[in-house]
Amino acid sequence: MNDLLLTGLLMLIKLGMILAVLLTMAAYLVLAERKLLARMQRRYGPNRVGFGGMLQPLADLIKLLTKEDFLPAQADKWLFLLAPGLAAVTALLAFAVVPFAPPLELFGRQLPMVVCDLNVGILYFFGLSSLAVYGVALGGWASNSKYALLGALRAMGQMLSYELAMGLSIVPVILMARSFSLTEIVQAQASLPFALTNPLAFGIFFIAALAESKRTPFDLPEAENELVAGFHTEYSGMRFGLFFVGEYLNLVVLGAIITSLFLGGWHGPLLPPIIWFLGKVLAVAFVFIWIRGTLPRLRYDQLMAFGWKALLPLALVNLLATGGILLWLGGAS
Amino acid sequence: MASLLFYLLAATALLATLLCITRRSPVHAVIFLINAFFALALMFYLLGAPLIAAWEVIVYAGAIMVLFLFVIMTLELSPESQRPALSRRQWAPALLLFLLLLISAGLILTFDPAGQAGVPFFYASPRSFGAALFNRYGLAVEIVSFQLLFAAAGAYYLGRRRKARQPEESS
Amino acid sequence: MNLWRDIKGTFQPFWITLRYLFKRPVTISYPEQKRTLPPRYRARMILTRDPDGEERCVACHLCSAACPVDCISMQAAERADGRRHAAWFRINFARCIYCGLCAEACPTLAIQMSSEYELGNRDLLKLVWEKEDLLVDHGGKDPDYHFYRHTGIGVVAPRGGNNDELPPVDIKTNLP
Ligand code: SF4
Numbered sequence: 005m006n007d008l009l010l011t012g013l014l015m016l017i018k019l020g021m022i023l024a025v026l027l028t029m030a031a032y033l034v035l036a037e038r039k040l041l042a043r044m045q046r047r048y049g050p051n052r053v054g055f056g057g058m059l060q061p062l063a064d065l066i067k068l069l070t071k072e073d074f075l076p077a078q079a080d081k082w083l084f085l086l087a088p089g090l091a092a093v094t095a096l097l098a099f100a101v102v103p104f105a106p107p108l109e110l111f112g113r114q115l116p117m118v119v120c121d122l123n124v125g126i127l128y129f130f131g132l133s134s135l136a137v138y139g140v141a142l143g144g145w146a147s148n149s150k151y152a153l154l155g156a157l158r159a160m161g162q163m164l165s166y167e168l169a170m171g172l173s174i175v176p177v178i179l180m181a182r183s184f185s186l187t188e189i190v191q192a193q194a195s196l197p198f199a200l201t202n203p204l205a206f207g208i209f210f211i212a213a214l215a216e217s218k219r220t221p222f223d224l225p226e227a228e229n230e231l232v233a234g235f236h237t238e239y240s241g242m243r244f245g246l247f248f249v250g251e252y253l254n255l256v257v258l259g260a261i262i263t264s265l266f267l268g269g270w271h272g273p274l275l276p277p278i279i280w281f282l283g284k285v286l287a288v289a290f291v292f293i294w295i296r297g298t299l300p301r302l303r304y305d306q307l308m309a310f311g312w313k314a315l316l317p318l319a320l321v322n323l324l325a326t327g328g329i330l331l332w333l334g335g336a337s
Numbered sequence: 338m339a340s341l342l343f344y345l346l347a348a349t350a351l352l353a354t355l356l357c358i359t360r361r362s363p364v365h366a367v368i369f370l371i372n373a374f375f376a377l378a379l380m381f382y383l384l385g386a387p388l389i390a391a392w393e394v395i396v397y398a399g400a401i402m403v404l405f406l407f408v409i410m411t412l413e414l415s416p417e418s419q420r421p422a423l424s425r426r427q428w429a430p431a432l433l434l435f436l437l438l439l440i441s442a443g444l445i446l447t448f449d450p451a452g453q454a455g456v457p458f459f460y461a462s463p464r465s466f467g468a469a470l471f472n473r474y475g476l477a478v479e480i481v482s483f484q485l486l487f488a489a490a491g492a493y494y495l496g497r498r499r500k501a502r503q504p505e506e507s508s
Numbered sequence: 509m510n511l512w513r514d515i516k517g518t519f520q521p522f523w524i525t526l527r528y529l530f531k532r533p534v535t536i537s538y539p540e541q542k543r544t545l546p547p548r549y550r551a552r553m554i555l556t557r558d559p560d561g562e563e564r565c566v567a568c569h570l571c572s573a574a575c576p577v578d579c580i581s582m583q584a585a586e587r588a589d590g591r592r593h594a595a596w597f598r599i600n601f602a603r604c605i606y607c608g609l610c611a612e613a614c615p616t617l618a619i620q621m622s623s624e625y626e627l628g629n630r631d632l633l634k635l636v637w638e639k640e641d642l643l644v645d646h647g648g649k650d651p652d653y654h655f656y657r658h659t660g661i662g663v664v665a666p667r668g669g670n671n672d673e674l675p676p677v678d679i680k681t682n683l684p
Pocket residue numbers: 571574575576577578579580599603604605606607608609610611
């Protein structure tokens with residue numbers, strides 16, 4: 005009984021810490037993004053609240069919480085109210101399968117440094133990322149606004165198309181690691197990260213991840229200069245904030261997934277594993293922000309053509325090639 | 338505990354399906370259908386088939402239903418022009434299926450009232466699942482995949498542009 | 509080759525943004541750092557005085573007629589010696605768009621634009637400025653200009669007595 009209690013307590017502490025770290029990271033990524041973008045455009049970015057703008061996320065939170073939570077007339081009430089939560093929760097849940105450090109030895113028991121080491125972990129991540137589109141789609145539809153509806157349609161088309169390429173680019177990784185579990189995938193990269201052994205898959209996954217998270221150059225669902233704000237045009241206050249938080253949580257989660265799948269997870273010399281993991285996640289996030297600061301937005305037909313005519317065939321060829329090489333190396337069992 | 342969860346999920350799935358076929362707005366119907374799929378996926382997981390559960394969510398809830406939603410939103414049915422009441426002929430298949438369900442439930446109840454002959458608990462890890470699929474049922478898998486390929490080619494053929502237009506210039 | 513150009517065009521910008529990341533921002537952080545304004549900057553108006561220290565404004569209403577948003581109002585008055593002035597003169601800076609048309613219309617150079625631009629205020633009524641607030645103790649851009657020394661109204665000199673002025677025409681005769 006005591007044993008069970010201790011395990012439960014450790015679990016709770018772990019969950020609480022993960023939640024706190026994730027949310028703080030998401031909040032500060034907003035700030036980091038604004039700052040970095042500003043510096044890339046030779047501005048300062050937010051620097052008024054707190055030292056160098058360090059309290060800006062808090063100020064934003066207070067602002068969003070105190071704003072009016074507006075419900076458009078003729079909106080589909082329940083869907084409108086639920087959609088932002090869906091967007092944030094799917095992003096948050098996806099982190100559950102990401103291992104961020106090797107198992108910890110505590111009070112004579114093994115504490116795995118992952119919320120839930122599912123043996124179909126990578127598929128779980130996929131399922132959630134394909135559910136993430138509902139938050140956007142339903143939010144856009146329920147707002148009963150043309151802009152929001154168009155944003156939602158674009159989001160659905162885009163995420164459906166890029167999910168295929170994304171899934172196919174992961175298959176080589178699964179072939180090489182011989183497992184669906186992210187922990188085992190990370191352990192398979194102890195010597196060499198998959199980004200080096202299979203750079204093509206890495207590239208495809210990275211681009212597809214950009215499209216999945218609806219970031220520049222694939223931010224058509226919220227293209228400001230044609231759709232006002234896309235699917236969240238009608239949202240205000242904390243509901244808009246939830247969409248926002250969901251987007252940045254998604255950024256963290258995608259960074260973590262890319263780290264685990266291709267960059268060797270927590271493996272790295274000298275520094276403790278957790279530092280390596282966080283560093284890699286932040287590096288990926290930095291590249292995302294860098295891309296946003298550099299590339300313009302694609303047209304919708306370019307987006308679709310690129311997804312279906314370039315990424316998908318490439319992913320298929322890569323899959324065939326990887327399978328062939330693995331067979332040739334005698335990996336068949 | 339597990340069986341309690343199972344019954345809960347089963348009830349959710351049934352309720353969601355019922356709501357799905359009675360909703361007037363197609364978008365709401367799709368949402369309840371997704372709900373039902375989700376409950377089904379969790380049931381698969383409980384029954385020891387995590388792979389099927391994951392695919393249920395990814396393929397059905399995550400892809401096909403998104404497509405449904407996409408089409409519904411593009412057509413944008415106005416609230417008035419939504420589903421008319423079902424005619425008697427349309428009720429027939431539903432009734433037939435319901436009868437089948439009743440009969441099978443009755444059979445189970447009469448022959449195995451204590452629930453002894455349940456499915457033996459079996460945990461299908463992704464590896465063993467894949468091995469079984471491609472070793473034992475390899476031929477069937479190939480046939481099905483060929484059929485899907487034919488279907489895709491056929492759909493493409495049917496959906497092609499009738500009038501051969503000039504291919505648009507791509508700059 | 510086209511593909512090569514595309515690839516280069518995609519990746520070269522990354523180098524530029526990375527370089528800019530480490531450059532000094534060009535922002536002027538406003539309340540702490542202030543820009544030196546160009547001398548002819550158009551911000552709030554002033555009412556200037558002529559070299560004798562008298563108000564230049566003759567209350568001719570030309571500025572208020574020229575103002576596109578109608579934010580100048582005044583009441584004309586006349587002194588015993590015939591010099592006109594404004595009994596009160598009011599500019600509503602909450603409406604002013606700082607277009608400078610009033611300064612352009614003014615025949616006496618009385619109303620001029622100054623470079624004081626920090627007028628922000630939460631109370632709209634505080635943005636209504638009276639003549640006392642607008643009057644300054646100098647001549648603005650052309651300090652030597654004195655309206656009454658160029659015209660025929662005998663206020664500071666008898667009619668026709670100014671340097672650049674012809675004597676008045678006697679309309680009772682047509683002799684040259
Ligand atoms: S600057 Fe323009 S708007 Fe302002 S008082 Fe003069 S004429 Fe009117």
